[in-house]
Amino acid sequence: xxxxxxxxxxxxxxxxxxxxxxxxxxxxxxxxxxxxxxxxxxxxxxxxxxxxxxxxxxxxxxxxxxxx
Amino acid sequence: xxxxxxxxxxxxxxxxxxxxxxxxxxxxxxxxxxxxxxxxxxxxxxxxxxxxxxxxxxxxxxxxxxxxxxxxxxxxxxxxxxxxxxxxxxxxxxxxxxxxxxxxxxxxxxxxxxxxxxxxxxxxxxxxxxxxxxxxxxxxxxxxxxxxxxxxxxxxxxxxxxxxxxxxxxxxxxxxxxxxxxxxxxxxxxxxxxxxxxxxxxxxxxxxxxxxxxxxxxxxxxxxxxxxxxxxxxxxxxxxxxxxxxxxxxxxxxxxxxxxxxxxxxxxxxxxxxxxxxxxxxxxxx
Numbered sequence: 001x002x003x004x005x006x007x008x009x010x011x012x013x014x015x016x017x018x019x020x021x022x023x024x025x026x027x028x029x030x031x032x033x034x035x036x037x038x039x040x041x042x043x044x045x046x047x048x049x050x051x052x053x054x055x056x057x058x059x060x061x062x063x064x065x066x067x068x
Numbered sequence: 069x070x071x072x073x074x075x076x077x078x079x080x081x082x083x084x085x086x087x088x089x090x091x092x093x094x095x096x097x098x099x100x101x102x103x104x105x106x107x108x109x110x111x112x113x114x115x116x117x118x119x120x121x122x123x124x125x126x127x128x129x130x131x132x133x134x135x136x137x138x139x140x141x142x143x144x145x146x147x148x149x150x151x152x153x154x155x156x157x158x159x160x161x162x163x164x165x166x167x168x169x170x171x172x173x174x175x176x177x178x179x180x181x182x183x184x185x186x187x188x189x190x191x192x193x194x195x196x197x198x199x200x201x202x203x204x205x206x207x208x209x210x211x212x213x214x215x216x217x218x219x220x221x222x223x224x225x226x227x228x229x230x231x232x233x234x235x236x237x238x239x240x241x242x243x244x245x246x247x248x249x250x251x252x253x254x255x256x257x258x259x260x261x262x263x264x265x266x267x268x269x270x271x272x273x274x275x276x277x278x279x280x281x282x283x284x285x286x287x288x289x290x291x292x293x294x295x296x297x298x299x300x301x302x303x304x305x306x307x308x309x310x311x312x313x314x315x316x317x318x319x320x321x322x323x324x325x326x327x328x329x330x331x332x333x334x335x336x337x338x339x340x341x342x343x344x345x346x347x348x349x350x351x352x353x354x
Contacts, residue, residue: 026294026297026328026330027261027294027295027297027299028261028264028294028295028296028297029261029263029264029294032294032297032299032330034297034328034330035333039311039314042307042311042331042333045333046333046334046335048333049333049334059299059332059334060332060333060334061299061330061331061332061333062330062331062333063328063329063330064300064310064314064315064317064318064329064330064331065314065315065318
């Protein structure tokens with residue numbers, strides 16, 4: 001699976017769950033799925049983490065925005 | 069309780085294990101205790117003091133750039149308060165290229181340096197045994213540092229006695245030790261994923277970031293360093309606080325040089341950076 005395909009698949013999982021979000025790859029090893037989403041979705045992201053990580057990510061994390 | 073407070077224990081089992089610990093300590097006679105100021109080593113040093121007397125115990129702290137200053141202060145406060153003979157020495161794992169490369173057995177190289185130097189202290193001062201604070205729970209975790217301990221004939225009385233972390237917390241609380249509910253506090257290099265080289269700059273970034281979060285009231289958490297990314301793992305209470313103060317936290321950590329600041333969806337879990345490693349039990353390949 002290419003990086004782009006992993007991202008698309010992760011994005012699709014969140015969309016399926018009705019979570020408006022953007023997923024990017026982060027980290028020196030490019031193994032972190034970084035999700036830009038509203039904070040109230042964090043608990044649901046935790047539940048979805050195994051499914052997203054199965055795409056080849058080691059971590060699923062919410063982006064904290066300095067401007068918030 | 070941030071550190072995972074005492075749960076109910078079987079008093080008879082606990083008494084038997086404490087007696088076993090005493091027997092092991094008495095068998096050792098005079099002991100140098102590898103002393104970081106964490107829950108286990110504080111309890112072990114206090115047990116050795118109680119069972120053997122002050123003349124038979126020396127707690128030794130290895131000081132280096134990977135040792136958090138906040139932990140050092142706890143260590144110093146405990147020996148002062150408890151009257152435990154103590155020595156600080158410098159260790160030089162940061163001069164070892166194998167350590168700096170940050171392989172999955174990084175702890176082996178650090179502990180080899182530590183036990184080399186503590187062994188020398190023991191020999192020079194006439195102590196019979198060098199002890200570490202490994203406990204029964206550590207036997208099932210990825211602990212390449214334990215291999216270094218075995219190679220240096222370092223004994224692990226808490227592990228040998230079968231004492232678990234929860235039981236050590238119970239006994240620590242009964243002794244009035246301030247560390248009884250202290251969260252685990254491994255070295256700063258443990259915040260860097262394997263393969264990301266250890267540098268002084270990265271260690272300072274992690275230490276400063278964790279100081280900032282601690283100042284905001286967080287206790288159970290880690291800041292993991294992923295190059296230009298800081299990934300915060302927080303306990304349930306801390307997660308709510310991080311979300312509430314997200315903007316300020318992101319600004320503060322960005323000012324330390326992190327381009328992105330993330331909050332892990334699954335929260336804090338011990339040994340998170342070992343996830344994905346083939347877990348090899350104690351005695352296996354480091």
